[in-house]
Each structure stands twice: as C-alpha cells, then as structure tokens.
Amino acid sequence: MRCGREIAGRRKGSHRAWLVLAHRWVGLVIAGFLLVAGLTGALLAWNDELEAWLSPELFLATPPVPDAPAQDPLILRERVQLAYPEALAVHAPLTTQPGRTLTFNLYPLADAATGIEAELAVDQVFVDPHDGRILGARRWGDLTQGLKNLMPFIYRLHYQLALGVVGGRVFGVISLLWTLDCFVGLCLSLPARGGKTAKSGQAGGKSWLARWRTSWGVRWGAGSYKVNFDLHRAGGLWAWAMLFVLAWSAVAFNLSEVYDPVMKSVFAHQQDGAGLRPQSVPELVPAIGWQEAREIGRRLMAEQARVQGYTVLREDALSYEPSIGVYRYGVVSSRDVGDRWGATSLKFDAGKGELKNLWLPTGVASGDTLRTWLTSLHTAAVGGMVAGLPMKLFICAMGLAVALLSGTGVVIWRKKRQGRRHAASAR
Known part of the structure; x- marks a missing residue:
C-alpha cells in the first residue's frame, strides 16, 4: 500500500513539474506582450475621455445657445462627401451626444485604370453637429499627424503592436497561449491532496481547502521575494475569471479561425451575413x-x-x-x-x-450572447455612459493587474534562475 502511494505521489510530482515548466516558459514568452497589452488596455478604458482631452478641437462642440438643435446627420454626411470627392463617406452616426462632434468615416475609391484603391490622406472627418462646419480630419492611427492620433496609435499597439495584420496574428497566438496558461496557473495554485503540513508531518493535518486558502493571501511581512511571489499567485487567483475573459475574448478578436470552430462546436450562432x-x-x-x-x-x-x-x-x-x-x-x-x-x-x-x-x-443564439458579453467586458462597454464608469475603472485596474502579473512572473523566474546558478556554482 505504501509503495503504491509513493509511486502515485511521484507521478503527481512529475505532472506538476511539467506544469511548472510549461507555466514558466509560456509566461516568459507572453510576458512582454501582456505588459504592453495591460498598460495600453488601462489607457483605452478611458479612450473617449482621453481623445477629447488631447484633441478638443476635433471632439468637442459647443452649441451656440443652450439646447440648440443638431442638424440632420445625413445632411452633414452629404457635406462631407462634397468636401472629399476622392473618397466615399460610407458611415453616418444617427445620434448626437451633447457637446460632442460627429465622426464620419471615408472609404477609399479604386483607380479606374488599375483597380487599386487609392491611399487616403485622411479617413475620419469631424463635423460640428450644430452649424455643420468641418472642424478637422485625420488618418486614423497615423502618429505622424500628431497627438490627435495618439489614442488610435495606442489602440494599434494594444491590438497588433502597431505592426498591421502580422502583429494582429502574433497577438492572437499570444492570447491563445495566455488562455491555456490561465488553466495551468490555476492548477499550480491548488495544493496536493493529502499533503503534509509543516507542524504535524502527517497527511491530512489541514483540510485541502485550508491549505489552498493560503494561496489567496500575501505575506506582507515576509521578504521581498515572498511578497512578489504571493502577489503573482494571489493576484492571479483573485482576478482569474476576468483574466480568462480578457484572454479568450482577445482570441475572438485576433484569431477567429481558432475561436469560431471551438465555440460553434459547443454553442449555437446566428448566420451573420x-x-x-x-x-x-x-x-x-x-x-x-x-x-x-x-x-x-x-x-x-x-x-x-x-x-x-x-x-x-x-x-x-x-x-x-x-x-x-x-x-x-x-x-x-x-x-x-x-x-x-x-x-x-x-x-x-x-x-x-x-x-x-x-x-x-x-x-x-447562446454563442452570440456569450461573445457579446465577452467582448463587451473586454472593451468596458457594459452599462451606459454614467453607469459604465465603474466598469471603466474595473477594466483599467485589470489592465494594470495584467501588467503586474507579467512583471512579477519575470521576477520569480529571474530569482529562481539565480538560485539554480548559485547552486550549480557551489557544486
């Protein structure tokens, strides 16, 4: 009986060693990407507010008198179309927000001879909804045009490292690894069943839940390494559900050829388009x-x-x-x-x-409902303009938490690597 338990224990230890190895190297691969995604995501939670602060001349419109009516957005779209004959104004917002301009998107026209779409100097036009004046324009994401494109550039960093399609695919793979690593990290936080306690040396000295409870806390009075380790482990546990939401929704955004088959094999979806x-x-x-x-x-x-x-x-x-x-x-x-x-x-x-x-x-369709919630949580789009404020705060905090977990993970790896080197030198 004892021999059997020892063999089973060694097998469990071997499985855990493989999980530790996978968590270590996957974590190192994705750490830099998640650091960028976390910090940029914390800023993007306040995208509308930051856009208006950085470029008030494009996003803010003061009515000539209080409660002044706005013009018909479709008439304003025609005005934009006349001002930019080299493009098509293919999008018109139908609702005006108080104190805000209207944004119209432009579509490039193909050259009659070559059939190649011409590159537009600007693809977003901002219009005062009250007097119909065109207040400015930008080429979305082009940082060379100045601060008015800072937030779109941050979005490009968040979504694709500002590297276009290739960057988006890379981030999709990183998101998939992150999703899988969420489960690996959760498994590593679980204590082995029937383990020994330091005091009694006997199996079952504490209940399994009691031993797992220690993984949820931080030993603030311990040394810097233990505090860093606890922040990584406990932070990952407390935020685990939302970390998974962020990771899997990022797969939906960037790697649809993985997300769609997986979700459509389990949940029903509408036939969009x-x-x-x-x-x-x-x-x-x-x-x-x-x-x-x-x-x-x-x-x-x-x-x-x-x-x-x-x-x-x-x-x-x-x-x-x-x-x-x-x-x-x-x-x-x-x-x-x-x-x-x-x-x-x-x-x-x-x-x-x-x-x-x-x-x-x-x-x-359950699959579409689930995706709507996943992507809305990811983009802090749950709730109204006022009711959504707590959601923005939460998503901002989650972005910082992702960056923190990435940094603490690298510190843990570095400390253990130094320990292994010192041990090897001593031998």
Whole structure:
C-alpha cells in the first residue's frame, strides 16, 4: 500500500513539474506582450475621455445657445462627401451626444485604370453637429499627424503592436497561449491532496481547502521575494475569471479561425451575413439614397422588433457597404448590454430595400450572447455612459493587474534562475 502511494505521489510530482515548466516558459514568452497589452488596455478604458482631452478641437462642440438643435446627420454626411470627392463617406452616426462632434468615416475609391484603391490622406472627418462646419480630419492611427492620433496609435499597439495584420496574428497566438496558461496557473495554485503540513508531518493535518486558502493571501511581512511571489499567485487567483475573459475574448478578436470552430462546436450562432457575397465591381453609388435608406431601416427594424420581442432604444448609425451593395442600419436595443454603441443591426439590399439579415447581440443564439458579453467586458462597454464608469475603472485596474502579473512572473523566474546558478556554482 505504501509503495503504491509513493509511486502515485511521484507521478503527481512529475505532472506538476511539467506544469511548472510549461507555466514558466509560456509566461516568459507572453510576458512582454501582456505588459504592453495591460498598460495600453488601462489607457483605452478611458479612450473617449482621453481623445477629447488631447484633441478638443476635433471632439468637442459647443452649441451656440443652450439646447440648440443638431442638424440632420445625413445632411452633414452629404457635406462631407462634397468636401472629399476622392473618397466615399460610407458611415453616418444617427445620434448626437451633447457637446460632442460627429465622426464620419471615408472609404477609399479604386483607380479606374488599375483597380487599386487609392491611399487616403485622411479617413475620419469631424463635423460640428450644430452649424455643420468641418472642424478637422485625420488618418486614423497615423502618429505622424500628431497627438490627435495618439489614442488610435495606442489602440494599434494594444491590438497588433502597431505592426498591421502580422502583429494582429502574433497577438492572437499570444492570447491563445495566455488562455491555456490561465488553466495551468490555476492548477499550480491548488495544493496536493493529502499533503503534509509543516507542524504535524502527517497527511491530512489541514483540510485541502485550508491549505489552498493560503494561496489567496500575501505575506506582507515576509521578504521581498515572498511578497512578489504571493502577489503573482494571489493576484492571479483573485482576478482569474476576468483574466480568462480578457484572454479568450482577445482570441475572438485576433484569431477567429481558432475561436469560431471551438465555440460553434459547443454553442449555437446566428448566420451573420449568410448569402451576402462580394460583387465583382463595388457599387459606389447605391440606387436607394441615404434618406430613403434610413426610413427603410427604421421600418424593417420596427417590424423585426415586434416579431422578435425587443425594444429599440435609439438609433446608432447607418453605413453602406459598396463591396456587397447593402446598407447596415444599427440601433441600441433592449438586447444590447450597453448603450455606448448599438450591436443590434440589420442589413438590406441597397437596390431593392429587401431585408438580408438581422443580428441580435443577445437572446437568440447562446454563442452570440456569450461573445457579446465577452467582448463587451473586454472593451468596458457594459452599462451606459454614467453607469459604465465603474466598469471603466474595473477594466483599467485589470489592465494594470495584467501588467503586474507579467512583471512579477519575470521576477520569480529571474530569482529562481539565480538560485539554480548559485547552486550549480557551489557544486
């Protein structure tokens, strides 16, 4: 009996050694990336506020008189289109926030001879909603244009290390390793069942839960190494659920070829964009004008709200997709988990006005509901403009926690490496 227990103990010890090895080297590989992601993520939790602080001339608009009405956003879109004939203004926000400008996105036109899309000098235009003046423009993420692109550049760092598609793929792989390492770290925090205590030397001197409870605390009076180790272990445990949410949602953002098959094999999903195929030649000027398209979108959305049993809270945006010849009409509805932007949307044909598909963020397919919550938590988009303040604080703190766990992990590895070197020198 004793021999069997010793063999089982050695096997468990071997398994743990492999987990320690995996946690060590995976942690070292992802530490630098997570340090950047954590610090930039803490800033991005306050993206709107920082954008307005850095570039008030682009994001803030003072009404001429209190409660002054805003102009129709679609009329302002036409004004932007006239000012930038070399591009297409394909996106129009439909709701104006008090004291804020409206942002219009531009779509590059393809050269008639070569078919290659021309590179735009700017792709975002900012308009005063009251008097219709164009206040400025920028090429999103181009740091050479100054501070007005600092936050977009930080977003690019967070999302893809500012390296384009390649950086995004690398971050996707890092996120997948991080997701797996969440479970490895959790396993390593668990005490072995039937272990010995320091006082009694007998198995079962303390309950398994009592021994695991020590992993959740920090020995502040101990030396710097033990405090660092406890911060790494306890910090990872207390924040474990949200760390997993951040890691797996990052896989959804950057590595869809892994996320989608895994989630679709377990959960139901809506057929988003089923039957919509790119046209051989983009339809640059839709047969249905923007004003009529908004009315069609309102009518179709109201019909779907009655059928599906949800409430439209406010309009969000109308956009046109030239490559497939459809309009997308988005609203904030009772199926959304926040009201910063609307995820409830439908697409309809830009020539005939026929409904192509409806997408609801929650309440229809469990996989889509889960993804909506994962990505909304990741981007601090849960709750309204005021109710979302605690969420922003929480996500900011989580970004700093990710950076802290990365730093403490590297310190642990360095200290143990020095210890192994000293032991080898002594031998």
